[in-house]
Amino acid sequence: MITLRNITLRRGTKVVLDGASATLHPGEKVGLIGRNGAGKSSLFSLIAGRLQLDAGDMEIPAAWMAPGGWAEVAQDMPETEESATDFVLQGDARLMLARAALVKAEADDDGHAIGDAYAMLADAGDFDAPARAQALLMGLGFKGDQITAPVNSFSGGWRMRLQLARALMCPSQLLLLDEPTNHLDLDALVWLEAWLQRYEGTMIVISHDREFLDAITKVTLHLDEAKLTRYTGGYTAFEFMRAERMSQAAAAYSKQQDRIAHLNKFIARFKAKASKAKQAQSRVKALERMEKLGPVLTASDFQFEFKEPLSLPNPMMALKDLQCGYKNPEGDVVIVQNINRSVMPGQRIGILGANGQGKSTLVKTLAHMQPLISGEVTEGKGLSIGYFAQQELDVLQLDDGPLMHMVRLARDVGPAGREQELRDFLGSFRFVGDMVNQPVGLMSGGEKARLVLALLVWQRPNLLLLDEPTNHLDLTTREALSMALNGFEGTLMLVSHDRALLREVCDEFWLVTKGGVSEFDGDLDDYQKWLLEQSRLQAAAAKAASKQSASAPALLPQMVQAPTPAAAPSPASNRKDERKAQAGAARELAAQAKPIKAELTRVEQRMEAATAEKDQISTDLASPKLSAADRSELGRKMKQLGEEIDELEAKWLNLSESLQLLQQG
Incomplete structure (x- = not known):
């Protein structure tokens, strides 16, 4: 088990842990929680x-900390x-050690060592290791050719997966596990939950979900106030238990304060009287011996509210034949299309879908x-949009502080405000x-997210468009x-x-x-059931396709070896009709596949161009001559390209699967 006894840990001048103690038993699954900046990741680094x-x-x-005994998600x-794959x-350290042992034994031509290495490989499950690795990848959302694609072909979010x-x-x-769900969509998150529930080791997870x-x-x-408290x-x-403990502590503190006040009152009243001097002195000693309880102090909870909108247009917006995606000189890339919907006052819409399907687009x-591809x-009238970007830097300037952001917003967008008013407003969002x-x-990710929220609230929007607003928020801020x-x-x-x-907060879903x-x-429970059903159907389809491809080669020898039945040959006219039908089917298949292949080519070309552009920006960012403004603009462009590449990868995968299904008939 893990035992921490009166530990103290400092990071610079900050005391992260001060006399903290805790015990974690084998096989326990532990949630490590605390406010942003409390020191949770530092505790992970200490354990590691x-x-x-x-x-x-x-x-x-010691066995836990040996190679293969422990694991964490690397952040690089x-x-x-x-x-x-x-x-x-x-990631399987034991398997890698066994493979290295086999390579060395074969290089040394040591028969005994070769035998031992093969035994190590068997113990490490070498025979099914690739299948296990690919099952993990597919559970986390990788599909088709992605499981064998080079790591460098993936964007940042997929590399973290x-x-x-x-x-x-x-x-x-x-x-x-430190925030393992940040880059996952709901289907991958549900799969991860099921996997971790089956995990038999000791697990410590930091999460705000x-x-x-x-x-x-x-x-x-x-982890709070540099102390660790364990709850079952x-x-x-x-x-529930913390609220009850705090209530009991507050009651005990209040009761002790009453007792101290009573003793002080007795001392003050009788310390000058000779007949009561001994009793008064006794009360003084009692006060000195009393273990003082501290007041129940908690960091003030963060609260805010959106101001009442100045108007509520009806409808807020109407979408007609809308196509969304990316405009490029090489050809527009359409991600979602044929959208015909209206957004009405008071609607609370949750947007569901796997990563890469086009939610953010x-x-x-x-x-x-970003501009629409086509449609309307x-x-x-009077629509005011408040937008929270998944990447906060899409709406923030790296070199400016919160006050400069507020000044610019009040001046360019409104409503107007004096500097002191803007300072007071920022103070309500913990910027003091x-x-x-x-x-x-x-700033930290949580501080950036709070600043974006502050900018939203100031504008008094009547339509909020929020794209993953909780990614960097702790539980209390969520x-x-x-x-x-x-x-x-x-x-x-x-x-x-x-x-x-x-x-x-949502009562309907798209x-x-x-x-x-x-x-x-x-509702969300129905959506999770739908996801599981889709996974089951995909698995069944893949299994059927695998059986079909496996049985096809076996049929040929049977057909060759089987005796020709004693039946009359087909008339020539029947064979001609059959060839004509086959040719017609082939032409129809080619016609259906042509637009898919053309779109695949267009997507591949844009992926190649976007990747080259991203690589060039990466090279440009290394230049020390860049101004702060240029560096900020290049950083923003690089993030946009990364997101576009994500969308293109998903589009390419969907098109490839469609073409494969079409060709399979």
Whole structure:
């Protein structure tokens, strides 16, 4: 088990842990929670051996920390030409050691060592390791040729999924997961929950997704005020028990204060009287011996609200034959199309769909962040859009502080406001003192997200377009966002993988899939069932295709060896009709495949161009001569290209699957 005894850990001048203690038993699944900046990731680094204690003791079984005994998701972006499957396989340290032992034994021509190496390979499950690696990849959303594609062909979000798969590949006794759901859509998240529930080792996970924590953890470790407190149960149980503990502590503190006041009153009244001097002195000693309870102090919870919209157009916007995607000189890339819908006042729409299907593309188009390909968007008079970008830097300037952002917003967009009024407003979002001038580039992800929320609230929008607003928010800030959205009187369109937020603020859902947008008739539980059913159908189709391809070669020898039946040959006219029908079917198949192949070629060409452009920007960013403004603009362009490549990869995969199904008949 893991034992922490009175440990102290400092990062610079900040005390992350101060006399903290905790015990975690083998096989426990633990949720490590606390506010952003509390030190959760530092505790992970301590357990992993990257940091050293300043005081106290920490005990972890040696077998857990041996190669292959523990695993975590690496935060670096891998750069390699090896395939996704091979990259994930390397997460199995025991398997890699066994393979290395075999290579060495064969090089040494040592028969005994070769035998031992093969035994090690058998113990490590070498025979089915590639299949296990590919099962992990497919569970996390990789499809078709992606499982054998080179790592360098994937964008940042997909590479982080590769790192997660690599960590899961390791048959570890200790698993450390720091925000594993940030780059997952709902179908991959549901699969990950099921996998972690079956995991037999000890697991510690940092997450701000309460439903995810409730599904996989049975112990909660709360890091607050540099102390660790252990609770039995998931996040919901923790909330209840902590509230009860705080209530009891507050009552005990109040009772002690009453007792101290009574003793002080007695001392003050009788200390001058000779007959009562001994009793008064006794009370003084009692006060000195009393172990003082501290007041129940908690960091103030963050709360905010959206102001009442100035108007509510009806409809907010009407979408007619809308096509969304990317405009390029080489040819437009359409991601979603044929959208004919209206957005009405008061609607609260959750937008569902797998990564790469076009959710962000749709929201960006409606937010005027990228031009529509074709169709019409008719906006109601007085429409005011508030947009939260998945990548905060799409709406923030790296070199400017919160106050400069607010000044620019008040001047260019409105409503107007004096500097002191803007400072006071920022203070309500926890930007106080010198923080109002701190460059955004130096801020944490949570601070950037709060600044974007502040900018939204100031504008008094009547239509909110939110694209993954919770990615960098801690649990208390997520709850504040949920409460604010429930009080919002305008219209909401929300893209999120946070199921708790979707349940709490949305009452209808749109599904973005297969290049279109449709209304989803059901709730999130129905959507999860639908995802499982889609996975089952895809697996059945793949299995049937595999059987068909496996049986086809076996049929040929049977046909050759089988005796020709004693039947009259077919008339020549029948054979001619048959050839004509086959030719017609071939022509029809070619006609159906032609537009798909043309679109595939167009997507491949744009992928190649976008990747080359991204590589060039990466080279340009290395130049020390770049101005801050140019560097910021290049960074923004690089993020846009990364997102476009994500969308193109998904489009290419869908087109490839469609072509394959068509050719299979």
